[in-house]
Amino acid sequence: MTARDFLIRGLIAGFIAGILGFLVAHQVGEPHVERAIALEEAGSTDEHPHDAAEEPGATHEHETEEAGHSHGDGETEVSRANQRTWGLLTGTLAVGTALGGLVGLIAAAVVGRIGRLTATQSTALVSVVGFVSFALVPFLKYPAAPPAVGSGDTIGERTALFFTFLAISVAAAVAAVAVARQLLAQTSVYAAVVVSGGLYLLVVAGAAALMPTVNELGDFPADTLWWFRLSSVFTLATVWGGIGVVLTGLADRESAAEARRELAASL
């Protein structure tokens, strides 16, 4: 398979994963998003988390600001019917396709370079490492927040923390794979996996312990928070699982076709 073969299959896998991710997010996640928005709007007159603490006199201003579920200055209004369907689909498709293409290209670089990984083993490995380092571990430190949780005043800080931790996690995963590659040549697969996995855990656990915790929950109901976050993990797992399964399946088909062509050529 060429680099182009990997990229195209990655994009196709990512697109399919985006559709699957949308179905899970829409069916499992949206009821909890709706509940959170209902809570946000019910609380917006008196104890809205945005600025309830500092300006008790400014209620009139944020009442107008919060009409419909709009966070901005009210310039653009997208209806909830669109946000929960086409808007959500746009998000999962775009993210799925982008991640799928990246996984495909990284898998192309990994083939034959770590031990004796074949095309299918490479796509499977990159998908698993990608899910853990790009989605699961960042989620464990800075979990998804439902609407109504998270102040507009701290969005800059929260975004910086999230992406800093994400970058540390991905960099640690890349470094761990590089270590595993060296160890594979010198020791056993067992030692390579245990040592590199341990190093990754050490780095992300250390970073998680040192970096500040974000807690802007207030009195948001615990069960709605739990179900929202669970459905967020399901969505991420569906997107990454979809990329891994579809891309590996496509790579497997292509590898089998290549083997047949070679056999035919050698006859």
Next chain:
Amino acid sequence: MAQPSVAPTATAEISSIPLRQIAPWALFFGLVALLVLFFVSTDQGATSVISGTAIHEWVHDGRHLLGYPCH
């Protein structure tokens, strides 16, 4: 496909793809992918490349459910 590879026997080396061949794809698609991820996850939130709130509002639910910081 066009890539010459060794026969798939048990002891054969797995041929790798030259990084020279991957680089242009990686550079171009890497940039596109980062831009896409940025616009879905962050634009018109913590920072704003395009003014207004249209993108934020449109991908609002995706941003929340995919775990990106959103207000």
